[in-house]
Amino acid sequence: MFVFNCLVHSVGSDVFIMFTGAFVAGLDAGLTYNTWPKMADRWIPSDLMAYKPAWSNFFENPTTVQFDHRILVSSPITDYLTPCTSV
Numbered sequence: 001m002f003v004f005n006c007l008v009h010s011v012g013s014d015v016f017i018m019f020t021g022a023f024v025a026g027l028d029a030g031l032t033y034n035t036w037p038k039m040a041d042r043w044i045p046s047d048l049m050a051y052k053p054a055w056s057n058f059f060e061n062p063t064t065v066q067f068d069h070r071i072l073v074s075s076p077i078t079d080y081l082t083p084c085t086s087v
Helices: 002-026 054-060 062-074 076-081
Strands: none
Touching: 002 062, 054 062
């Protein structure tokens, strides 16, 4: 059961990352900032939360969508590099 829980967590995060990748593709957000790891020589871009209302940034602002996707892509690396341990 423990291994199953680890697998579900890992697959669930991968599916969510694919979901955010669809937003990146749909908004052509990958063309906005094409440098890695910084975005236009900044760690956090200045127009990250430019749209009002604030929640719309996560679905309509290409900068925020790409930034979220980059952060989420980096986080599962720890899932794969850190072995599942029981608490």
